[in-house]
Amino acid sequence: MANATEEARPDLANDDIGEEARLALWRSQLEIRHVEQRAHDLFLQNLVKGTVHLSLGQEAVAAGFAVAMEEGDYTFCTYRGHAHTLARGASMSGVLGELMGRECGLLNGKGGSMHLTSVEHGAMGSYAIIGAHLPIAMGAAWSAQYRGTSQVSVCFFGDGTTNIGAFHEALNMAQVWKLPVIFVCENNLYMEYTPIGDVTAVEHPAADRAQAYGMDSIIVDGNDADAVYRVARAAYEKARSGGGPSLIEAKTYRQCGHSRADPGAYRPDEEVAEWLARDPIPAYRRRLLDFGFAETAVDGIETEVLAAVDAATDVARSSPPPPREILETEVYADGGAAWRN
Amino acid sequence: MAELTCREAVAAAIAQEMRRDPSVVFLGEDIGAAGGVFKTTVGLFEEFGPDRVRDTPISEQAIVGAAMGAAMTGLRPIAELMFSDFFAVCWDLVANEIAKSRYMTNGQVSFPLVIRSANGGGARFGAQHSQAIENWAMMIPGLKVVAPSNPADIVGLLAASIRDPDPVVFFEQKSLYGTKGAVPDGEHVDTLGTAKVVREGSDATIVALAAMVPRAAEAADRLAEEGISCKVIDVRTLVPLDTQTILSAVSETGRLFTVEENPRLCGWGAEISSIASEECFYDLDGPIVRITTPHIPLPSADNLEDLALPSVERIAETVRVNMG
Numbered sequence A: 001m002a003n004a005t006e007e008a009r010p011d012l013a014n015d016d017i018g019e020e021a022r023l024a025l026w027r028s029q030l031e032i033r034h035v036e037q038r039a040h041d042l043f044l045q046n047l048v049k050g051t052v053h054l055s056l057g058q059e060a061v062a063a064g065f066a067v068a069m070e071e072g073d074y075t076f077c078t079y080r081g082h083a084h085t086l087a088r089g090a091s092m093s094g095v096l097g098e099l100m101g102r103e104c105g106l107l108n109g110k111g112g113s114m115h116l117t118s119v120e121h122g123a124m125g126s127y128a129i130i131g132a133h134l135p136i137a138m139g140a141a142w143s144a145q146y147r148g149t150s151q152v153s154v155c156f157f158g159d160g161t162t163n164i165g166a167f168h169e170a171l172n173m174a175q176v177w178k179l180p181v182i183f184v185c186e187n188n189l190y191m192e193y194t195p196i197g198d199v200t201a202v203e204h205p206a207a208d209r210a211q212a213y214g215m216d217s218i219i220v221d222g223n224d225a226d227a228v229y230r231v232a233r234a235a236y237e238k239a240r241s242g243g244g245p246s247l248i249e250a251k252t253y254r255q256c257g258h259s260r261a262d263p264g265a266y267r268p269d270e271e272v273a274e275w276l277a278r279d280p281i282p283a284y285r286r287r288l289l290d291f292g293f294a295e296t297a298v299d300g301i302e303t304e305v306l307a308a309v310d311a312a313t314d315v316a317r318s319s320p321p322p323p324r325e326i327l328e329t330e331v332y333a334d335g336g337a338a339w340r341n
Numbered sequence B: 001m002a003e004l005t006c007r008e009a010v011a012a013a014i015a016q017e018m019r020r021d022p023s024v025v026f027l028g029e030d031i032g033a034a035g036g037v038f039k040t041t042v043g044l045f046e047e048f049g050p051d052r053v054r055d056t057p058i059s060e061q062a063i064v065g066a067a068m069g070a071a072m073t074g075l076r077p078i079a080e081l082m083f084s085d086f087f088a089v090c091w092d093l094v095a096n097e098i099a100k101s102r103y104m105t106n107g108q109v110s111f112p113l114v115i116r117s118a119n120g121g122g123a124r125f126g127a128q129h130s131q132a133i134e135n136w137a138m139m140i141p142g143l144k145v146v147a148p149s150n151p152a153d154i155v156g157l158l159a160a161s162i163r164d165p166d167p168v169v170f171f172e173q174k175s176l177y178g179t180k181g182a183v184p185d186g187e188h189v190d191t192l193g194t195a196k197v198v199r200e201g202s203d204a205t206i207v208a209l210a211a212m213v214p215r216a217a218e219a220a221d222r223l224a225e226e227g228i229s230c231k232v233i234d235v236r237t238l239v240p241l242d243t244q245t246i247l248s249a250v251s252e253t254g255r256l257f258t259v260e261e262n263p264r265l266c267g268w269g270a271e272i273s274s275i276a277s278e279e280c281f282y283d284l285d286g287p288i289v290r291i292t293t294p295h296i297p298l299p300s301a302d303n304l305e306d307l308a309l310p311s312v313e314r315i316a317e318t319v320r321v322n323m324g
């Protein structure tokens, strides 16, 4: 079992990740963190309706995989998908606008928080029925294989998702067909409110199932962007060279409740404190400083990101609600909703 | 014109489309070397090979999900579900994902795919292998729904479904698989959303689908001998629905009967009946009458299944009594 928890190696000259990727990982994590916090604030102001499922504390998983990705690759994620959609480069105003039900939203207000999609960025959808997108991501990988491209399909889901049938169907078929797909389980220790250990027959909900589908058991520290990046890079390499699918379990923790309705009171205080101490963002900042990046440059990126989040918030707040004319459009490919003549 | 059975027509349509478009791929259980459990895919594996005709594990969610993922990234997949009853194990993919994702993303993704399946009763398979579920699919916005009644329509409508930019659920009535009919030579492509008048008549309109079409036509023959002249319409596609053809027939004849294989509640005939009563009420000379399977799971024994499904006798008798 590869346990890929990494020690910082403060030697930029011999660094296998490199300056550019490290800064990209830093920026991506910050973008996710600050957009998520803004989404939370806007929810409290009643400007975001419905629900939101934040990835606060899980940013390193999204950043690590996205930075290691190539442009044509496909991302499939869940209702907890703001992070993955942003990490592929979708605009902050598009994300916040969608959460607020505005015309500028990525889906013009038709999808909402749980369905963020930006096909032009390779973000192929956020799926809100547990397990559904594993077979879909597998199908996109089948398509890439059939078309002879080097595209890889990456599918993110939670620990709870490993107990639904579609997970097992997708893993089996992906391996039988040797498809270029990477299944990434973000194990944040809880399904909705129930600890995953209480409802799962094995200790590691994804990694312990890998063997059943002819895959390696891979566990990575999901709060360490570098570790995630390295594991991701190896899995892309394998997928692109015809080596087939991978299943990766990233151990992480959501610093908030499951959704906006949930204060997360079922979690022991010590557990929350322990994971807050392992917050991926201050840890990455320390690592960059250890590597000799200038503090002003490192913190300057955060200042830039905060300004971008403010600007995006303004764009979203001043965007009108979607025009009523779109209510009955895009049900069918002719752009309309007509089911009769 | 070649004489084909319905099962041969399925393979002919798929072959026709796979020859012209390399993005058409086909997946399902036992469809490859085995030629399909209903022998509807014989010869495809040999002609197109294992990359385009892919045998799958017994994983309906993976089959339909794979078709969706492939369709949204440039392919035109055809997925086979062995029996339409099995839609129930992958209904999330069909009803929540494939049907809704275009709308939810305001048009960012397209799903040019076909899910074809053996549907309906008459084969004594019992309640879990005999259901007529066209109405399940019809009620979901975003799906198109096709259910042909003869070999020529199978070729033409299946080809049209494969070329269509939207997801199409294509029902093949399994008791018709052995039925023969003439199929036009050369490439044959029909049009979705068009019903067909299969028998002219002036006293009443009988609207039927799939296996109920030949039964309705035979009932109309018997009624003609008694002096009741019935127009019979094969709906062919439930979505899009050719209401023009149906409503103009209703207005002309003044009476409407629907013949549905599904259990009574929320069958497609209820929708047609509601449209007709809203839009041509004043042309009607009497109540609209629905002829359906009772609201029961289908039994297996010959006599019970025959009693349940609308028969030629029941159709003729219902029309006779109501026209009397």
Ligand SMILES: Cc1ncc(C[n+]2csc(CCOP(=O)(O)OP(=O)(O)O)c2C)c(N)n1
Residues within 6 Å of the ligand: A080, A128, A129, A130, A157, A158, A159, A160, A161, A162, A186, A188, A190, A191, A192, A258
């Ligand atoms: C099929 C299905 N069952 C239940 C739910 C309700 N639900 C939404 S999120 C969730 C928990 C999922 O847990 P996990 O996979 O660990 O993801 P996480 O939310 O922790 O990211 C549940 C039960 C659902 N959306 N779909």
Ligand SMILES: [Mg+2]
Residues within 6 Å of the ligand: A158, A159, A160, A186, A187, A188, A189, A190, A191, A192
């Ligand atoms: Mg979880």
